[in-house]
Amino acid sequence: MRLGKVRGTVVSTCKEPSLTGVKFLLIQFVSEDGDLLPDYEVAADVVGAGPGEWVLVTCGSAARQHSGYESRPVDAAIVAIVDTVSLDSGSLYDKREDFS
Amino acid sequence: MRLGKVRGTVVSTCKEPSLTGVKFLLIQFVSEDGDLLPDYEVAADVVGAGPGEWVLVTCGSAARQHSGYESRPVDAAIVAIVDTVSLDSGSLYDKREDFS
Amino acid sequence: MRLGKVRGTVVSTCKEPSLTGVKFLLIQFVSEDGDLLPDYEVAADVVGAGPGEWVLVTCGSAARQHSGYESRPVDAAIVAIVDTVSLDSGSLYDKREDFS
């Protein structure tokens, strides 16, 4: 899984039928220093993540392990909202500080 | 999934038998700033995307989740035509403006 | 799938038993401008591609969708010989011109 930040929303009316009801968020990945990378992924949100939150994005067939997603053509999913990231060099991220 | 723009078409007469009838579009990926990247993918089109449209491309085994594609040797598929991409910093893409 | 050019052949006598009879071609990938990239893949040829031809390479589990390849440890396969690649900016590749 990789760490990313919720940056926005992708809306589509014309899509593969099984994608109806799936919420697509644009997630910009975060470096090991906590900086935003130029790399992003449009991921299905299965945990109700909100703007600016740090999340864990799972890629590949793992994104279809969530109940009801087994046959959806999804290759990325948000599977966790991050509370804290603690490194040996100190705290990288604490949601309470970020949203206080 | 990643955001891309339909740039063209790839035609092949000599191909793996199960690929007969599959339409291959060349999709150039788009950065998080909306710029075209040097990176592209030839993807099976299952939603009827047209030239210049922004689309969502799914990769890996996800590309074979579309009905009838389960056994086709396809590793990328266009699964949605994008209407809008809205970021916290403003609108990145709006199909109505792009095609007006 | 990605566009590549057949550059050569890889021969091996000592290999995983199920790979017997599989032809391995070295495919150098092509950029969206038609230039050769430093990136390559050794792919199983299931369509009879020849030297210098442009092909479509499928990666991952898709490479095992071809009949008889379901249990072979192959992660890349040539699944089509390209006739033409047409972009909005003009023709990128036409096999008849390339081989005339």
Next chain:
Amino acid sequence: MRLGKVRGTVVSTCKEPSLTGVKFLLIQFVSEDGDLLPDYEVAADVVGAGPGEWVLVTCGSAARQHSGYESRPVDAAIVAIVDTVSLDSGSLYDKREDFS
């Protein structure tokens, strides 16, 4: 598999239900010279790795081969704690020296 070093921990209370009880470690990848790369992965720990240890990280569907992980949306797992890495040019890593 790739070689990485355990750098820290990612904690999340709001996550996909099947991830309950999974320990997420932040693993920074190591180059073939033994240097830390800017590349990292958040991986499920199934072997009880500790801070600073070198580990083997497996990615993709391989991460769900561990007993009990078959249906968890996990795309990376720590599957081994490394004792030694020996190259033709000499020893790259020896856990006893690193932790003595």
Next chain:
Amino acid sequence: MRLGKVRGTVVSTCKEPSLTGVKFLLIQFVSEDGDLLPDYEVAADVVGAGPGEWVLVTCGSAARQHSGYESRPVDAAIVAIVDTVSLDSGSLYDKREDFS
């Protein structure tokens, strides 16, 4: 599959139980010019490759197609020892010359 050179061995006593008896080799990838790249993979050896040999490495679920590896958390395997790599521009590698 990608071309790589056997550079060394990775040893681990504390690992996922199903990895017992699997031999892990460190493979450094080779460019299309035959040069060593900074990129490497730790791969399960199923063909008995030796130091300095060029091999074919298969990645992803393909690495678990070898008999007995179906449920092992392995994402890379050495599936062939390379004899020759012949490009249109000449011979890139010949094992007999390399080991003579």
